[in-house]
Amino acid sequence: MKALLRREWLIVLRAKGAVINPVAFLLLSTLIFVIAAPDAVGSQAVPGILWTLVLLTQLLALDGMYRRDFDSGVLEQTLVTAQVPFVAILTRIFMQWLSAGFIITILGPGLGLMLGLPAHVAGAVALSMLIGTPALSLLGSIGASVTVGFSRGGVVLALLVLPLFLPTLIFGTGLVEAALSGGNLMPQIYALSLISLVALAIAPFATLAGLKISLEMQ
Amino acid sequence: MKALLRREWLIVLRAKGAVINPVAFLLLSTLIFVIAAPDAVGSQAVPGILWTLVLLTQLLALDGMYRRDFDSGVLEQTLVTAQVPFVAILTRIFMQWLSAGFIITILGPGLGLMLGLPAHVAGAVALSMLIGTPALSLLGSIGASVTVGFSRGGVVLALLVLPLFLPTLIFGTGLVEAALSGGNLMPQIYALSLISLVALAIAPFATLAGLKISLEMQ
Amino acid sequence: MLTMQSLVCERGGQGLFDPVSMAVAAGDCVELTGANGAGKSTLLRTLAGLHSRYSGSFDSADSLFQGHRLGLDGLLTPLENLAWFAGLEKQPVEQERFLDALQRAGVLAKAYAPCSELSAGQQRRVAMARWLVSSRSLWLLDEPLTALDVSGQDLLAQVITEHCALGGAVVCATHSPIKVANKRTLGLAFTSSESQTGDGYPSDDPSE
């Protein structure tokens, strides 16, 4: 367990890309958006725009989730050697979340301001992302595990997971909107937590199955 | 030349993913957008939104542009064996455009309608993408060639090329907006064509240089 | 340690080789031979649990698997790779042991360089160091001689001999004989056709 976490951590350190880049991508695409559609800034649509960008960022970060380990044979070793692969899988998912969802959570409020959200909803933005992004990492992991064997995984992955991301998107957006309109946040909070929990329940098993399938392709 | 084109074509046929998927991804992300931000539909911001999504689609399609050939050693062979690697590179870029930019062009008007653009600007949308997307493929190829050696290319790539995409984005959006406001389209058309031509002039050389650098990493 | 009963690995619903039955006991070193495409790698992957399309049955102890892909993380140094692997096996992380293993494998000089900057043979040697660290008794090795220089090939023979002497067992696919004293050989061939039912259905007892 400790050794696994250590490795993940080292990789994050070495391939700094993994950490810095989701940040940069999110910032850049927000920027692009602001440049391309200035009329949208400060509009009703901002929460939705923000969450759409979060989704796409997650998507981009997902693609590499298992690819390196698959190509190098590290994945084989993990499944053959580890007594309980779930630990390894959960570790990986956790790190993926740390290097994407968590950072997104930290950036979220700032981007909100960039897009013209009032400061008083910053908390809500952060909260929505904090309890929403785990679901993205967990569900995304399933899609990544099934597509890692493909030559052109990228977009099949997108196809598979984007529909699964939809509920998170809706409730995440809803939470921010509710905060904007000063409504009650509880329903969205419950819903998001529920989704993340369901995802947590199925993701490890589904991912394991997916990885096994991908490994059999060799 | 013929043989090269044939190979590219076969690959597109085999990895159908490459063709069907940019389509699906573009549709999906537009869908997501509309769901997340219904208030933006039919708003002033639509041209910008549309082009932002096109950019992100291109980005996702770019990642795999040279990766497979790099990992399999096909790239080595091309550079060592081909008298003029430019031909090979241009072939690849062209196919990438066919399987992404061209399809985007075909879809564009439909998506415009989806996002609530009036039907009479459909032509302008298609035009903007027809002369805009080549620049994306060409400039994107440069970024892809430099990052193909990286373990986690995906997001570095995004970082490198998104800024290059900005001018295309701006004028593409501008063209559609001009059509909306019934203004004169010529300036944007010239600008977009110019960008694409400049990109066409530098992309092959830059890509070749990038690929050589990547290959030296081994 | 490993027993196979009329085991046949399948690809695309086709049996690859004649049914294999064999019992590998502690101390055995089995050389797995066969022409290119005979099914050696597939068999090893099956025994390692990475390939589930087979008929017949087998029963094996926890194994160490070394496939065509080495399973080293290019971003990490040999030391870090060993530490990670030990962690997978729930072993304590003791740098000295790892350094000894690397020294034995002859890549101590590269202990602190990222694995992606090692030559083909050097990476192979790091993989060998991993076997030395591992606590598994059954080794499944796929063409371990690849990319090893002469000294490396001798070293490999030594390592295997010792492992068997210590009560381990090795199944090793190879095309050029390994210099191990009393080894057994398992040849894969495809002669008979009744193993080739070709109906595309899984055996009734996937025994999993």
Add this chain to the structure above:
Amino acid sequence: MLTMQSLVCERGGQGLFDPVSMAVAAGDCVELTGANGAGKSTLLRTLAGLHSRYSGSFDSADSLFQGHRLGLDGLLTPLENLAWFAGLEKQPVEQERFLDALQRAGVLAKAYAPCSELSAGQQRRVAMARWLVSSRSLWLLDEPLTALDVSGQDLLAQVITEHCALGGAVVCATHSPIKVANKRTLGLAFTSSESQTGDGYPSDDPSE
């Protein structure tokens, strides 16, 4: 066909081996030997123009390069891969020649299967078929014996012998001698230290 004057490949600003000077003429078969990490692959990549960090100079004819990575597209069949390669060399696409080559290499049976579904040795054999198709006279081969079964190794020796007999030349990095009649050997070693300028600067005349 190939001449090297006191050539030293560098990695991280360090010379890898003692300066190499050699002239390879038509008909020569040169075996490139050296311990793991000696720099064989790097030297071959340099000669192929894939590695530009070296001192000294060399001058070589158009070459066919076979590195650790085979250069086959897994999505395409062997036939299609050969056709693509012939196209790269601006050769006409003649299925018969390709089929002959595949037959010679012993993978005719897989001519129409995607290369990703070939075994390690079968892929090696397809690569060999590519040499047969190629029109290049200088072959740079990096450990071509890898994954080949016994018959494949004999075949390789034959192919190389013939190529040299027809006025070609072969430089071949290997750890186990290839059964070719009158071959020369080029051993890479790192003894002296003055080749190791270690100043990290590229040579002044990369001669490109």
Add this chain to the structure above:
Amino acid sequence: MTESALKRLWHKLGSPRWFFALTTSWVTVLGWAALALLLWGSVWSLAFAPADYQQGNSFRIMYVHVPAAMLAQSLYIGMGVAGFIGLVWRMKLTDVAIAACLPLGTVVTALALFSGSIWGRPTWGSWWEWDGRTVSTLVLFFLYVGIYALREAIADSDLRARASALMAMVGTINIPIIKYSVEWWNTLHQPASFSLMEKPAMPSEMWAPLLVMVMGFYSFAAFTVLLRMRTEILHREINARWVRDWIQGKESH
């Protein structure tokens, strides 16, 4: 039923021959039922059912739209169930079921979307409105496309089977969540005009034909799926003894 008995049943189901024998009668019945119901239903609904007092005849699209929409969802859930069975009991036949449901489901979903938007023209005054049901149907469509792309990408039949089974299951788990979330979302900013989407209190002479059409659609689906499964069985078992006997039996008639 005890665990072991269940296992035996599944193994029996898994044995193609048994399945084939069992379903022989079913196909014919379902086939004719589908034909009859669809004919009867369409004639009834198009010709005899009374026109809607406010929508006029455009409402008759309902007789295609609603069955299509319902079937679209049922087929996906069917795929999920088949996937589950296939993964747990390693039953190859279930993949044939998935392979059969997939194109049918995609087409039917498209039909629901298409008919819906045609219907939307007269009633909403626009081809498309963003609303709970429209969105969840659209997402359903993409779930289908996703699995389709997945199947396209995998060559080996066995792995294709397992992968698509897995994703079908995951998707099925998510369908209720998607539906719920989307319905909830649509209450957030729903244009008023959607009262029409609520089940209209239809007079019986309006919904009776609808019922017939729904049954027709479902039996047609069951018919095609079974048929494909049986053809696939024959295809795979072609050199098995019982198949030859069966074929001879056919010819002798």
